[in-house]
Amino acid sequence: MGEKKRITIKDIANVLKISPAAVSKALHDDSRISAKTKAAVKRVAKELNYQPNHLASALRKGKSNLVGVIVPKTNSNFFSSVVENMESVLNKAGYNIIITQSNESFEKECRNIDTLLYTQVDGIIASMANETVDLSHYEKIKSKGIPLILFDRGENDLNVDYIGIDDYQSSHMIVEHLISKGCKRIAHIGGFRRTRIYNNRIRGYIDAIHEHHLPQDDVLLIESNLDLEDGRIKMKELLALDHPPDAVYVASDYAALGALQVLNEQHIKVPEDICLVGFGNEPFTSLVSPTITTVSQHSKQIGKIAAETFLKRINTKNWKPKLDKNILKSELIVRDSSNRDLSIKSS
Amino acid sequence: MGEKKRITIKDIANVLKISPAAVSKALHDDSRISAKTKAAVKRVAKELNYQPNHLASALRKGKSNLVGVIVPKTNSNFFSSVVENMESVLNKAGYNIIITQSNESFEKECRNIDTLLYTQVDGIIASMANETVDLSHYEKIKSKGIPLILFDRGENDLNVDYIGIDDYQSSHMIVEHLISKGCKRIAHIGGFRRTRIYNNRIRGYIDAIHEHHLPQDDVLLIESNLDLEDGRIKMKELLALDHPPDAVYVASDYAALGALQVLNEQHIKVPEDICLVGFGNEPFTSLVSPTITTVSQHSKQIGKIAAETFLKRINTKNWKPKLDKNILKSELIVRDSSNRDLSIKSS
């Protein structure tokens, strides 16, 4: 039971009375090895239950075939779906992934990057924590010369490949949807402006309001950390206004759910009295009552494209400075919370 | 911009005109290196921005300081919380984790194990896919001589450390809770008996029913795959009975939510007409209306203990065959769906 001896290519070589180099080449189907020897090597390898030592080959070849992934939270449908699709593309190309989570903490994100670099990953695919403003640790990755690809939460200052949805356009689309449903006073519970994606959503909201000649009222535009509890708080603020809105567009499904709870508790009819739209297409949006209109971020696409971009970078030796900025179109998923029948509009 | 030369201990050695071995020892605070040399080495290491090559040291030392983790789905609150706590314990001990997901597929689980072994992980912490019945690939881990720790979804046949909650006792507790609320005809939408944890929940249900001298009616015990849709289907079956139940205990929150949707749609009052209890304490159970009574599985504890068990195994050279079977007590979280006021019981 004690020491299980590792089987190495040397052991295979000894059995067949050939050199370890020949074994290595046979296992890699080198053209300079005879078919007979290849067959013999593979047979013995199987017999001895040989498992290649990844560390040794990675060390020798100077690449680990590992890709580091950093997400704010695995526990979100969006990110877990992104990762799943990333993984399937990368696995097919012979890469494995190491997933780390930053928990939206800048500190943790820095440590994750150090960990990944230390583990000698061949590249990093990341979505930035909300807290992150200092980009020096990301520069560290670039200075190492390994590919860095950002998705969803990116930064334009950092000159790297990026995959995400068009937040500006999504926001614009949501506002137009609400206008089409007869809403005239549309509020936005948004994220903090310093985060690029939330800033874009705010801009999309404002521009759409202007384009359709609706009055822009500053009290209708609120910044929030977008968690469920804050959604509740901000919704209550909106309801306490002298002139409350007839539609609320919330930049995250979680906060939208909080808002919906408040509306339900106060017996305000959704969508008849107030229309509600969330963002992200979290599964629960189709489970609550009424179901919440939201925006799908194409997590599968994002994961797939991020992985493919990494592979492209790795496989093109001449590091072209031209960057991939992949902006996907999002999809509006209309559900009950905004699906107002125009003929029986109340008040 | 082209080739960034890697800094190695040799470079540091050259600068200081000492041997690489001395540098290595200095960096590890070996007692046989003078304080002066140590300081100089560390200074130069910082100046050159030296990053140790993990692959090389792992190869030489025969350990990678990586722990493989296999979960059915990262996208569940339970598993992501387990992993988060596991990670924090392991990071402190100098280990990093590689997360893989089986998506409940036996196939994928096998490939995950191969991947992890190939990556030379020092141990594997896993929760088995529902599909898994053949355990030979887990035996492969054991035969490699590296620690294997199972959590939540384990198997008694496999002689390994295990951390989970006491499903039997949890089930028992739920039934007693429902009885205390005046329920007399308690149904159970359970998982498949071949999965150990679901079998235990079924046993706990049956035994509690018997102990309290309630009639055990076979039509009230249903096996299900426990997803939301099947929860709906099974709930409808129960409602179609000649003599429907006055309480339903569902072995998963997702299926419980499906059941709740059906009850709401059919305007059956919960908890007044039927009490409902789920399992797992998924976040949405506190978000829907009415909120769902459920059981918390102590994901934090499980993650922490699993990690600590791994460290114990790694650090005790003399592989003691005595196994850790850590069975935690679960916690009943009583919410509206079962919180019936006994004085105004209907019918």
Next chain:
DNA sequence: TTGTTTTGCTTAAACGTTTAAGCAAACTTT
């Protein structure tokens, strides 16, 4: 003084692969 211990380093081998270079034998061409 001489012998012993401690200190502070060096040398060299090892971890398991990969791969450039080399070389004999077999085959092909002229």
Next chain:
DNA sequence: AAAGTTTGCTTAAACGTTTAAGCAAAACAA
């Protein structure tokens, strides 16, 4: 038959680290 090419392997070095063993010099003991 001589020269060249191809085939099929071997040798040896390398990847960057760790570590056992060795050895001078310094410090200490008698």
